Amino acid sequence: MTSTALLLLVESNTTGTGRQFARYARNLGIEPVLVTADPARYPYVTEDHLRTALTDTSSEAAVLATARELAEQARIAGVTSSSEYYVATAAAIARHLGLPGPDPDAVRACQDKSRQRRLLAAAGVPVPHSVLAQDVEGAVVATADLGHPVVLKPPRGSGSLGVRLCAGVAETADHAAELTSAVVNERGIAVQPGVLVEQYVRGTEYSVEVFGNTAVVVVRKYLGPLPEFVELGHDLPAALDSVGETRLKDCAVRSVRALGLGWGAAHVELRMDGEEIRVMEVNPRLAGGMIPELTHQALGIDLVGAQVQAALGRRPTLIAGPRRGAAIRFLTAEAPGVLADGMTTTAALSAARRVPGVVAAVLYRAPGERVVPAKDFRGRLGHVIAVTDQTSAGLAADEGRQALAAVLDTPAAEKEAVV
Structure with a gap:
């Protein structure tokens, strides 16, 4: 040994x-x-x-x-x-x-979105009304009580895969048929049967990054156009008054406790509309979308390191340093097209990186690759990260993303050739 x-x-x-x-x-x-x-x-x-x-x-x-x-x-x-x-x-x-590690049963219960909803509601945590339907007919019937529009999603999943807003019966039936016909997910893992039909909740979307039973930071989310729910950006910390921030953090920690988690990282997504807060989802893991990197840049707290330390049985450090602002914006295509050539790509990346406050600009796809509008996180083409003061980081990331978007400016003939 x-x-x-x-x-x-x-x-x-x-x-x-x-x-x-x-x-x-x-x-x-x-x-x-x-x-x-x-x-x-x-x-x-x-x-x-x-x-x-x-x-x-x-x-x-x-x-x-x-x-x-x-x-x-x-x-x-x-x-x-x-x-x-x-x-x-x-x-x-x-x-x-x-x-060391979280309770496996609590993690499994949390990952079953229908069961998660029931556990949270039983603990008095505000959640959207939802129904787990086993087939297309059940999904359509569920909308009679919930009323359109409704959100349909797989009972288990990540990255907004399969999540869609349905405005009427026909859309509900079509998407329910698509979801219930799936046998495995994108990882080849057998999927749980059924479809979760959920009340559409309006309002601004946030996430609270929780570690153990400590709310570390509130993140402002930006979503792409409906009917999909693609995350296109995050600002950290969120621009909230102390009352709003405290209410979101308290609700997130209550959610984690209600689900029997409280070990390591949890990513809690919420919507706030005026005074009303609803918990949209609790994920028993670190956030995606580069949020751990933004947390490190803005607060000096390394959530990845904390998770590794916890897994090794060590006590992680969650003490924040001086606050800065950090923001990320993801590049997506608004229409089918072809990414520009290598020279244009290089120029676009350079222009994005020259924006004051931008610390990273990355493309995930190669020049000349065909692209389509994003339906989930897999449709994101690149990102820009900006780190500056709390009021300017989002503006810098927006400007950097706009510069990076030059890679989408391809000749009309090429766009028309995309099937």
Whole structure:
């Protein structure tokens, strides 16, 4: 048995924090091991020379068997995941091995959106009215009580996948048919049958990033055009008065406690319309959308590091430094088209990076690649991050995104050629 301790990472998210989990562990002298069914899914594995353990991660028993094999070679110091789809598996493996982690049953209950709604409502936490329908007919019947428009979504999922606002019966039936016909999700994991039909709640959307039972920060969200709910940007901290911020934080912490979480990170999404607050969703994981990076930039609090520390049984530091403003804006296509050539792309990235306050501008797609309007996070084409004072960060990120959007200015003939 080697003297180097291991941190097992059960799969990873494909963008954002997954790579950071592994790097943070290495900086602590812990060897990260990515337990995965497909290492090729993650380009950073090769780039960072990350050790992998090939495993059927759809099977908790298979992951546990792999963990026990690895434990014969080196001490396992922790087990965690940066992916929504595998946090419950990681929690269960940690529990089997006697290591720190959230309650696996609480995580599973939280990930079942219908059950989550019932638990929150029973605890007096305000949530949208919703009905779990098993088929198209049930979804249509549910709208008779809820009234249109309604939001349809899978009972489990992440990244706004399959979430859609339906204005009438025909749209409801069509989207319900699409959702109920799905057998597996985009990761190839079997999906829970049914469709969640939910009251549409108006208002401004926020998230509260909670760690343990501490509300770390309130984030202002910007969504794309309906009927989809694609997140196009975040401002941090949110521009709220102290009363509004406190009410959102209190509601988020109540939600976490009601669901039996309270270990590590939770990402709580809420809407506020005047005095009314509704909890839209609680996710038993770190936020996506680069929010942990924004939190680090604005407050000096490293949520990725805190999650790794917690998984290793260490007490993380959540003390904020001087407050700055941080904002991100994602680039999406408004119509089908083709990304510009390499020269235009280079110029657009340079122009975005020259905007005062912009600290990062990134494109996820290659020049000449065909693009379509985003229906979920997978349709985002790039991002711009700005860090400055709290009142200017969003404006700088907007300006940087506008500069980056030059990559979408392709000749009309090319746009018309896109099918």
